[in-house]
Amino acid sequence: MLTASVWGGAGEHGRSCYYIENEELSVLLDCGGKKENGGEYPFLDSTIIAGLSAVFLSHAHEDHCVAIPLLYQLGYKGPIWTTRATVDQLPAYYQAWRQYVERKSEIVPYTTAEVESIPYRYLEDAAPAGTWFQIERNIRVCWGPSGHMLGSVWLKLELAGKSVYYSGDYSPEPCLLKVQPPASIVSHAYSPDLAIIDAAYGLDTDTQQNLLSKLIVKIRQVSEREGHVLLPLPLFGRGQDILLLLTEQLPELPLAVEIEILDGFLRFESWPDWLQDGAQARMKRTLHGHITTVFNEADRRRMLAKKPHVILTSDGMLQTPIARWYYEQLCSDARHCVILTGHMSEKIEEGGGAASGCEVEFLRYKIHQGLHDVCAMLDSIRPKSTILAHGKKRNTDLLLEQLLNSGYRGLHSLIPGQSITI
Numbered sequence: 356m357l358t359a360s361v362w363g364g365a366g367e368h369g370r371s372c373y374y375i376e377n378e379e380l381s382v383l384l385d386c387g388g389k390k391e392n393g394g395e396y397p398f399l400d401s402t403i404i405a406g407l408s409a410v411f412l413s414h415a416h417e418d419h420c421v422a423i424p425l426l427y428q429l430g431y432k433g434p435i436w437t438t439r440a441t442v443d444q445l446p447a448y449y450q451a452w453r454q455y456v457e458r459k460s461e462i463v464p465y466t467t468a469e470v471e472s473i474p475y476r477y478l479e480d481a482a483p484a485g486t487w488f489q490i491e492r493n494i495r496v497c498w499g500p501s502g503h504m505l506g507s508v509w510l511k512l513e514l515a516g517k518s519v520y521y522s523g524d525y526s527p528e529p530c531l532l533k534v535q536p537p538a539s540i541v542s543h544a545y546s547p548d549l550a551i552i553d554a555a556y557g558l559d560t561d562t563q564q565n566l567l568s569k570l571i572v573k574i575r576q577v578s579e580r581e582g583h584v585l586l587p588l589p590l591f592g593r594g595q596d597i598l599l600l601l602t603e604q605l606p607e608l609p610l611a612v613e614i615e616i617l618d619g620f621l622r623f624e625s626w627p628d629w630l631q632d633g634a635q636a637r638m639k640r641t642l643h644g645h646i647t648t649v650f651n652e653a654d655r656r657r658m659l660a661k662k663p664h665v666i667l668t669s670d671g672m673l674q675t676p677i678a679r680w681y682y683e684q685l686c687s688d689a690r691h692c693v694i695l696t697g698h699m700s701e702k703i704e705e706g707g708g709a710a711s712g713c714e715v716e717f718l719r720y721k722i723h724q725g726l727h728d729v730c731a732m733l734d735s736i737r738p739k740s741t742i743l744a745h746g747k748k749r750n751t752d753l754l755l756e757q758l759l760n761s762g763y764r765g766l767h768s769l770i771p772g773q774s775i776t777i
């Protein structure tokens with residue numbers, strides 16, 4: 356028997372955390388925060404944290420990592436299994452989380468010293484991608500790159516005879532990063548008892564290529580009417596892909612890149628094992644292109660006054676002071692456009708999108724899975740039971756209905772606090 360409990364991250368976007376137990380052991384997959392109401396955390400059951408057999412972290416985004424220090428407050432003493440590239444990016448996410456919580460006049464429930472004392476073990480030191488290894492008695496693990504961000508992984512676990520697949524956040528169509536499918540459809544050798552899979556985009560069937568074409572068309576339109584385009588992006592992840600794609604596909608347009616986004620791009624060069632073949636050559640060409648690097652407010656003012664630019668800034672949710680500053684400069688002029696490419700936790704304030712204000716567009720850049728991607732994953736691994744994760748409850752219900760109509764079985768659309776037993 357195997358029980359999987361959602362402590363966060365299914366039926367919602369944020370605070371991903373899954374607790375899995377059987378008669379012999381228990382593991383936790385991710386432990387993140389949700390950027391709502393000044394920070395929400397998973398439902399951590401304090402009576403069982405100290406006894407966890409292992410904890411895994413799939414990647415560095417705050418919705419997967421920022422509640423990890425709470426585990427140590429509740430008595431967990433073991434390591435966090437993850438990758439070196441993930442640990443390299445964690446300080447930036449913990450810092451951004453602290454800034455977010457404090458901006459909302461709330462208190463982070465742990466100290467910076469507690470964050471810095473977290474012990475890590477590295478998956479890639481234990482075994483290369485796609486290779487099984489043992490971490491504890493009765494726990495075997497296999498990992499692979501999930502294409503979602505630098506260092507992001509999916510995990511296959513064998514827990515005392517039961518098998519579990521966790522996709523983490525999975526991007527089947529990355530531009531620079533490597534992605535390794537969890538199984539080959541041809542072999543049909545792998546069929547886990549339970550899968551927890553990224554279904555963040557629900558019924559959406561857009562391909563990356565299609566979405567990218569829409570983004571390029573919109574940027575051209577705004578530039579033709581002499582407007583600035585503001586692209587708020589996460590520190591690491593789709594921002595680096597978008598920077599590269601814009602220099603390749605719109606080489607004629609002036610591009611202004613905040614130093615944080617460029618730093619994220621340069622960081623990719625330190626991790627060649629996570630990149631696709633040819634990615635480094637493409638990145639070099641981007642860096643030799645016409646990019647204006649923006650370091651401070653004087654640079655920002657000079658650049659805005661000069662001519663229309665495409666501006667890449669952090670963060671993706673338009674909440675950092677720099678992103679807000681840009682928004683305030685642009686929001687009252689209808690020529691300009693803010694393009695949001697990912698999840699927004701809180702609404703843009705009044706002004707944007709109004710008749711007299713700048714245009715606000717939502718054009719997704721794919722870093723999660725939509726309907727066809729979920730089907731492809733189910734076809735390749737053929738799980739006996741599946742939790743559809745990372746999407747709002749209503750969207751997940753609609754996806755589940757569609758999948759049932761297509762003949763898939765053993766699917767679950769859950770919310771935090773719910774469990775299934777297999």
Ligand SMILES: [Zn+2]
Binds near residue numbers: 414524
């Ligand atoms: Zn993520």
Ligand SMILES: [Zn+2]
Binds near residue numbers: 371416419524745
């Ligand atoms: Zn996530």
